[in-house]
Amino acid sequence: MNAAVAQQTQPALDELARLFADRFTTSTGVRDHHSKDESWHHPHRPDAVVFPNTTEEVSLIVQVCAKYRVPVVAYGTGTSLEGNCVPEHGGVVVDLERMNQVLRVSTDDLDATVQARVTRKQLNEYIKDTGLFFPVDPGADASIGGMAATRASGTNAVRYGTMRENVLALTVVLADGRIIRTSRRARKSAAGYDLTRLFVGSEGTLGIITEVTVRLYGVPEVMGAAVCSFDTLEGAVNTVIQTIQLGIPIARIELLDEVQMGAVNNYSKLDYPVKNTLFLEFHGTEAGVKEQAEMVQSIANENTGGTFQWTTKEEERRRLWQARHDVTWASKSLRPGCSIWATDVCVPISRLAECILESKKDLQESFLIAPLVGHVGDGNFHLGFLINRDDPKEIAEAERLNERLVMRALAMDGTCTGEHGIGLGKMKFLTAEHGDAVAVMRQIKIALDPLNIMNPGKIFSV
């Protein structure tokens, strides 16, 4: 297979224009909107954008693209962070905007089926009177289809798992237009290959996800929030490690370093100590939450931690966590107009302090600034390089630092990406991470997308 797709773009566009009428466009404005994601990666325009209403219409689009060997890239909310949805080789973007219906909710089975473009906040709003919620929270109000495609996670994966654990079944349009459902709704199954998990994280390179069945959870009786500053980074990280090791079922445990805390104070007009700080959340019964919090407070005390700012009242919880939610804007305010290049390594938790400390030493010797925020219960953290993406010197420096960080994480048996996916930005690290296993991924890609039309040029070149 050639790396470049043999394209006959115009006849494909003509055919799609006939089929989709005003739901097909080649307007520059719309193509621009679909040329990028939220990352520092440079945009690339598609040749056209189509807005299907149904899985069957997605299948029709893919069939036309297959006939003329034109790349086809799915688009949800465009909030990916490694160029995952950038149509690098042009072609047709399938914007799933109209596929935004919640199809069913079962309060008895604690699951729901949604069209791919339903966002996580939309689903949670839809089910807010059922006493259930969908936990996976990557920060952005991403589409659930996109979250499945990138194997997203976020702040409460430490308790509720990532999209890997929370997707029960998918409807997928394959590269030749066939439509499959990957699984049924039983909580577990040993029936054949785990196609659900194969498509979760495949970033649109094997097919387009059009429907997702997800797990839901009962809203906890009580939610407690805490903020705790530490004199040392090791103290903060060791608190996390010991909390996990004791099996305390903490719902969220997030680390912000002193750079990030300074930015947050400044942006959100707060007066937290400018120290390494943990933001924590506890879910359970009243007694359970109290017990968990007391245990973690006691661990923190032994690890240079101060006294918890603590609440179980919803409004105060929101206020306490506001600082955490504002990190992106707070970081950007340190350098107005900058792009954020977010690193994303994840390491075994025993190596987390070492990995962070060595990376901060690299930063001290660099001219770049990068606040740190981490989903530290999972061993995952992000440094956000604040760069001018049009300055080759800054790009080169971010690349150098990121490469050192990734290689450090791999040497610790970690991964180059905990939750953002490979997209464009991590392709060069895939073989360093997976070795000969990449050849197996490629065999699967070739078997399922022999024309290489599904989001080509992502994850690996074929």
Place this chain on the structure above:
Amino acid sequence: MNAAVAQQTQPALDELARLFADRFTTSTGVRDHHSKDESWHHPHRPDAVVFPNTTEEVSLIVQVCAKYRVPVVAYGTGTSLEGNCVPEHGGVVVDLERMNQVLRVSTDDLDATVQARVTRKQLNEYIKDTGLFFPVDPGADASIGGMAATRASGTNAVRYGTMRENVLALTVVLADGRIIRTSRRARKSAAGYDLTRLFVGSEGTLGIITEVTVRLYGVPEVMGAAVCSFDTLEGAVNTVIQTIQLGIPIARIELLDEVQMGAVNNYSKLDYPVKNTLFLEFHGTEAGVKEQAEMVQSIANENTGGTFQWTTKEEERRRLWQARHDVTWASKSLRPGCSIWATDVCVPISRLAECILESKKDLQESFLIAPLVGHVGDGNFHLGFLINRDDPKEIAEAERLNERLVMRALAMDGTCTGEHGIGLGKMKFLTAEHGDAVAVMRQIKIALDPLNIMNPGKIFSV
């Protein structure tokens, strides 16, 4: 590809005999031992059995088998329940007996890497002084490699998940002898296709698992056990549903029906009421376990349940649960010399009572006896048909009842197998369950095992 493998068996055996000397055998006794599993499926002898010491030796065996197109079937403890390891097309069995070393344990990262033939009890014995344990418990003391291959689960999957959730990484020998590691040790990763989950549950048809990295958990501070009888089956099942819906983190919740309880009383000399009975286990802190148990007791009371027999003392816990652990032998004692044909459907929990009741109605109209035991927190239950497997009439009746049960479960959006795998016994249901998705599984099989030598004739015919 032909369904039958083109074989040149003798030259392959000659070459393996030279390479493995006394670790290669064609003796009838050894071949007999490797001709079967613990199910009712009829045995089939392999042509030879080899005992490798290392992953590299497994690779060598597979290379020889590939050269001569001879089937190769991995063997752990032979405790599978759907003929999964029966060498249906002969060939070479790779008995991993010598690959029984625990390679590393990390108490900091709560994980361990073992060779495939380490059993779950062996691992737990090995780590017993670390304060950690490996939770997945399918009943049999199966090898961890075999448990990964069949996506096993068991009694405490309701809290700790199945092998799908608890395998972090695998070392796999592919069909051409290549050796890959599917993942690193980070708790989560978004780096490329999820090969770990692809091989978990692939039943040796895509490669041979030689090493497994698994998650470990802290031994709970307190474990509480309870037994509770119910006047009605609906009452017992509704207790389970409400417990799950309330998010009570129950560790085990097992249903034994009145037929099973009668068998257990008789076999284990106990005097439980001959009623539908739940066996429960609670893990947590002292306060947490007490709180959980009180909540479930209160739910049970509203659902025709009696007062808990209850203990947190280890010895009494073992005594209370003995009845549950004895179900296989208790069932067999109802009909000495019989085989047990264990059904294995799993349905969304809202349909569980209906599924069980309809199936028991079928049984009332049949001449077969089948005690019921269920991992009901997952929606998974087993009817154990007590059959003479040499009597075609009994086989036909079990087949008829099982087919009705499977079709009922599929109509409820459930699966034909919650944890035993497809093996030989469920092949005919795979398309009914997965439809066109089976074609995708087959494409993957053909891409990764083009000669169809890896455990051929399992899951689907190629």
